[in-house]
Amino acid sequence: MPIRILSEEVASQIAAGEVVERPASVVKELMENALDAGASQVVIRIEKAGRRLVEVADDGVGIPREEIRLAVQRHATSKLETADDLFHIRTLGFRGEALASIGSVSRLTLTSRSAKDKSGMRLIMEGGQIKTVEETGAPAGTVVRVEDLFYNVPARLKFLKRDLTERQQIDALVTRYAVAYPERRFQLYHDGQVTLQTAGSGDRREVLATLYGIELARQMLEITLEDGDMRINGFISPVSLTRSNRREMTFFINGRWVQDVMLSSSVLQGYHTLLMVGRYPFTVLFISLPPEEVDVNVHPAKAEVRFRQPDRVFGAVQRAVRRGLLAYSAPPPITTTVWRGSPRQSAAVPPMIDPAWEMAAETKTAQREVSTVPSVTQPNLPSGQVPLLRLLGQIGATYLVAEGPDGLYLIDQHAAHERVLFEKLLSQSRGDVPTQILLEPVVFQLPPHGAQLLTEQLPLLTRLGFDVEPFGMNTFRVRALPALLTKSDPVAAVRAVVEDFEEDETPLQAEQEARLIARVCKRAAVKAGQALTPEEQSALLRDLEACQSPRTCPHGRPTMIHLSVDLLERQFGRRGSR
């Protein structure tokens, strides 16, 4: 094939690919334009997760009538004049690419009236070609309608995730900007229904309460730190409030949402040793720096930034978080000033595990290699099953100690209970599930994308024996629980369904069901540190013996460690030293 210059149309579609990747990127570009235009209200309407329609309406300055054609030209912007300006960017946008890019891959209608004009203009563009420009009556501000996104780029259409995922992306984006700009009013409609709405009162905690629930907003700790020309403020979660993924660590730099691994790890450093492994805080931090200290022109979608003095920024973030945590670290709830004496310290003893302590799941092969003493009988067990165990006791309120015919077993009570609940719930979900009705239904709130997810899972929850129903915008009501789970907090069990959801998780239906059950069980199972009565301990052992695969919890962690008789003999030097 000979080399040739690409046609204008193809070139602009390629460029569009960098900026417009999915419906959420359209929302981002248009929303940032609206914010740059000084809008006090941003109304976003989405249909079919953005495939059918993305519309962003604002009441900002609008586009002067004579400039409307220019607005959709590539590299046309009012936000930048010289290359020098690139280093003092105070607006969210600056490339002048957004409208042109979006216009080249959709049917775009731009309606705008600037405050000083009497009438507005409407411009219609299809696949990058301006079709009509006409005068029209319009309220001051700008409305951009993006219909049939990617209608002319079927390849990209194919790469869109399922609607739920695309919706989540949009929800997560708008939620974050709503928090970042508490003084602006945001409204988000999906298929005609309001799913997010903020009052624009300027109170950030109020916005958090609207979007994430009052309980969370009440607990969040507010932090501020000033270091010369840098300012950090925002909210961080107390150590008692954690998430199982990093996604709820949000950063805004000079009003722009960025995702930066280094910033997240600075926050985690601030929480160092205070969080359990695998738990992440919920934070929203706003960093403001002089524009020349940060280069936002690194990534087409501006999701990444570069700092002139990265260490200074990361250090400040870490300090701010640490200081905030320490300042707010309340005494444990149960102690009062009248009692003298120090509160319980969690004695953090590093685990000392001899490598010879094998995981129970691996011992079978190991045992066969070592020629066992004739007196020790190794019962032939069906694969993976555990023998009958005799309970010896509980240690550290976390592990059960039991004796089997082939040695000593240490059992993690949480993991074991998880396994037991998991198998019981799973088998019940295929038949009649006894449920226990609550005295009083419990009402709780979820963030929009969580609510969406839970709504999707309601049929499965019903089959498991939950009775959960929608109860207004992003709010649900729990009326009954599976009888198995009556010892746990109903709301926590239901929340677990959406909390640990991983992005783009699209397993098969059966697998998804198992994962969901696993999540619920994790929440409902007895915790480490919970003292169990001897009856409860032996009941747990009995239940574990009855399990199909008792040696691991539903997440794959081992439930038990097995110290074989053989190993004990060698360790005590009764038989050939190691």
Add this chain to the structure above:
Amino acid sequence: MKVSVSQQQLAHGLSMVSRAVSPRSTLPVLANVLVATDDGRLRLSATNLEMGITCWIGAQITEQGAITVPARTFSDLVNQLPNELVHLDLNASTHTLNVRCGMSNTDIKGIDAQEFPPMPVAAPQEGVPLNVANFKEMIQQVAFAASTDEARPILQGVLMTAADSEVTLAATDGFRISVRKAALSEPLPVPIQAVIPARALQELARIAADGEQVMTMSVPSGRGQVIFHMKDAELSSLLIEGNFPDYKAIIPRSFKTSTTMTTAAFLKACRQAEIIARDGNYVVRLNILPGETEPGKVEITAQSEETGFSENSVEAAIDGPGLVIAFNVRFLREVLEVIKTPSVVLQTNANNTPGMIKPAGDENYIHLIMPMHLG
């Protein structure tokens, strides 16, 4: 300190306070019991920082003093001593308590009494007399319904409201509610409302004597504590903060069916059903069958895939339409075990609304249980 006390009284006192000892605490002194002279009597105290118990026993004091000694060691020893006078002699410089009784002579190493957390003291004017016949029974009828789930602390408590001449205890775990009222022999000067940990009340029931008991209760303002003071003992506990559910709104005002049964027969049937039901999520079905000509009956059935099937019938006087309703049998058994009247009334409306159990002819106690539902 030089003190002589009777072995029996000392052993009894130690068994009383030992329930507040926290042997696994990181603060070693909490595994100890405080032994101190106090105004002509010997005082024993133990605390786990949430709950504290003190008791006083008569003693012959020749020298004042105080020491803490390991609770387990001391009470095991005292239990083995002969039923004679026990002589306690403290060597203050080595913190060693010499225990002499009959032919036995033991030295126990202790920890300085200064390190023992101060026990909360109620100002005398703050106490209100709580003269209730059978306060102990009240606690036993209510406290078991509290939750044991640490995630919901407020439900681990018992709501106590006292105003004018009536005191009410209420507890719920989200599935059942127990409410018991009693008249006070004298009206209260100020109303009281507090959420007391169920565990503390259960200990109180254990150390309180049966029958009429003179007890003063203090809720010192702003300290989040409650102190129950009896003649020879005192129990203090932290209160639970938070809003207790508005249980009154949940209790139905009327019921369609009223089923009266012999308490013992119903309890026995439940116990038998539980043997089968415990492997099937504790579900039992009550089939309430009003009789046309002959007396009515309630059929109690339990089924478990692994264990089997059981059915029991209890004769009943039934007023209202019949109904099949499922309950957690453990909930039924636990309430029937604390009902002392010969007959018990079960009131129901539908299979998805709460059933109420109360002693026949006694309006002071009600127990509400949410039914189960078979999907």
